[in-house]
Amino acid sequence: MTRFRIKLTLTILGLISLVLLLMGMYFAKVLENSYLQSLHELLSRESKLIAQAVRFPDVFSNRTILEERVLQVAPSDEVRLTVIDKDGLVLYDNSTQANEMENHHDRPEFLAALNGDTGISRRYSVTLGHDMMYVAVPVMQGTEIVGAVRSAMSMKDITDTIHNMWYSLLTGLLVTLVVGSIVVSRISFSIIRPIEEITRVARNITQRQYESRVRIKAKDEIGQLAGAINFMASSLEQQMYEISENQQRLSGVLTNMTSGVIFISEQRRIMLVNPAVEKLLGTPGHEIVGKLHIEAGKSFGLSQYIDRCLDKSEKFREEVHIYYPEERVLDVNFAPYINFKGESRGVVVVLHDITDIRRLEKMRSDFVANVSHELRTPITSIKGFTETLLEGAMQDEETCRNFLQIISDESERLYRMIRDILDLSKIEQKRIPLHISQVHLQELIASTVAIINDQAQRKQLTIQLPGQESDISLMTDKDCLQQIVLNLLSNAVAYTPEGGSITILARHDEAEQQLKIQVIDTGIGIPEKDIPRIFERFYRVDKARSRDSGGTGLGLAIVKHLVENLHGQIRVESKEGRGTTFTVTLPLV
Structure with a gap:
């Protein structure tokens, strides 16, 4: 929360600084434009006045007369005045000897004046050693331009004025930042402190410390928020206690169930298994959860029924054979999981291992079939030979004796079989x-x-x-x-x-x-x-x-x-x- 306080303070101070800078830049530009416009008008009037005074051929062609005429019209040396012929040769300059000055044929203001326009230029003057504004106007003799009059004035005063304004602005900005930082810091602290307290309680709640409460007694919106947080913490504490109790009951039921329980999400991934499923599938639960059911179950038949339940949202029961980690027969109940909105969000699968039941049923069936088959053989022999004797074979003493011996042997065999069956039954039932x-x-x-x-x-x-x-x-x-x-x-x-x-x-x-x-x-x-x-x-x-x-x-x-x-x-x-x-x-x- 300290970072937020610093962020808030810096944001407010930044906004104040930005406003002051923008205002300073605006006023500086307005001031500069105003000075430049005034200077431009002054130089233009001065240049045009001189151009009217020296346009005559006898004046413009004679440097002595030209200098006298210029001094008569503009005796002050506040403005630098320069008269240039059309070839760029300086005829007169009130600041420097004209014959020592270089040709001005390439000066932009001079070129503009030769074209009949008023030329304006701002640049550094090597001769005077500071920035100057130059305004040149053409000298007309009839319709012919014979040269140009250029007036110039230093921009040092304007630059100094703007620099002083910026210095004052930065000084005011610094004072504003110092005072503003103190005021904003106090304001941000009064805003952030309740939020920090609410955040502390919220963090404690996430760590299951539901007894934490916000200690703020303000009557404003922050106080209302604190009261809502306290009420939420109290309600959440009660709800989490109830949820914990329900989870303990559910976990106890699932853990101690002999039947396997699997929950598959609508994304077809296993989300929950109980220990019985781990035993049936031969894989620890943490290796199954999160995997696709077709990958974890390793049974195409089981996965096929799960997909059917997911797609059709119908409840049904099927018998499934699995072959990993060993062959088993399962009685499986499939039921869609319906949320509180009535939407199908997964499948609950309950698996009952009926392998032993099916094996016992098969053993019982085989036992009945085997007993029937084993009993039928001696009974058939006894019945056949008895019928033969009754039909007349008793007259032959030797044949009768052989038949009776066979009947006796088969009866003995039948007796042993019945005795063994009874003994086996007693042994199995621990009755011996x-x-x-x-x-x-x-x-x-x-x-x-x-x-x-x-x-x-x-x-x-x-x-x-x-x-x-x-x-x-x-x-x-x-x-x-x-x-x-x-x-x-x-x-x-x-x-x-x-x-x-x-x-x-x-x-x-x-x-x-x-x-x-x-x-x-x-x-x-x-x-x-x-x-x-x-x-x-x-x-x-x-x-x-x-x-x-x-x-x-x-x-x-x-x-x-x-x-x-x-x-x-x-x-x-x-x-x-x-x-x-x-x-x-x-x-x-």
Whole structure:
């Protein structure tokens, strides 16, 4: 505000100075013109008078008579008088010897006089050493111009008078500036001080110091402005408190929402995202905000729907697939943002991640389809062979026995399948209680291998048990652990060709307090594309061979859930045609 005060003071003083200078220049010019006009008239009369007196041939041609005649007509030497013939030769001059003067044929006033006009010129006189005004008139003898009479007078008095006027003007201007600066400074201070106070309060308000008030009690317009500022500060303080509270509530809601929220402006740039969107898009919020939605979202389908909502200002809901940073299925609601004027100024997008829901729906659908398919095969066999027996095949004892054996095998298979489904359902629902006890791992593996040994011998498979150093004890559920090992061994026997081998390893990791059990076979292996799905219900890599082995397709699903119930992990490594390794990791405590 000090700069404004100086600016105001300098402006007023500048205006005063400009007015005084313009007035001085005007009066100086008027005075100068008045002097010059008077001087011009005086010199013109003097020159014409002399020209009339010397126009006679006997006077103009005789220098002595010429000098006497001039002195008779103009005895005073205040005006310099010069008589010049038409060739520029000076015949007489009352200030200098005529014969010592140079030819005047090139003088502008002389040239004008030879043309019959009154010549006027202002210039510096080398002879006299100061500025002079020259006025020349022609000397006429009849109609012929025989020469010219020139009168001249010094302009020194005029110049001195103008210089004195300028000196007086500048002195007055200086005094005016000194007095004016004091007066203007006081006036500007009285004007600026309230403005500075109002500016201070306004600046404090911008820095959120809403309690600041203007301390001015004047009754004029400045006082009214101060009162308005105070009222505004009070109102703004209340409004900002309410806005802050609303922002806190909105921020809390957006931050804790599991659904993503995006606000896109009418310029198609992202203006707001919540943490859920950062998780869905795999990009921090500060890198998304301000970008075009098609650039930040990296999903053509999502951007297409946003543009549609922006262009048509309609509310709708769509299911969108995104593939970055990972494939997801989103249920997205698009709604135009309408401001208080009823104008569409952007789009609000709400994203719900329904990937797990769609995956569970697909798993349920696949499960129903697989159960139906798996149940249909044994039921069809039982129904077909039963109908065959009822139609007369019972008379042939051998055929009847074969059919009944098949019916018995299919019934057993159907029973195992239903039992596995029920067991899997109980395991998933945590309805099987865990009976924790001390388990000797080597004894448990040996007893499990004994159960599967007949099947292995029929296929001439070699089963290698862990050595004595693997006699590890742990606290766990014995039945669950045995079922895990049994299902993995059954799976290895089923998919290992005749003459192959199965190796069971057990290792104690003291650093991490974990037990690792590995079942390694030399079987047909699992293609890489099928590995992520082998723990799904009824999923089979080789469907025909799985059915021939008598498996239900639920063994690995049961193993996975049992391992999770024991707070462990299971992973698989396999190369097609070279065998498979299942690794189960369980905590020791």
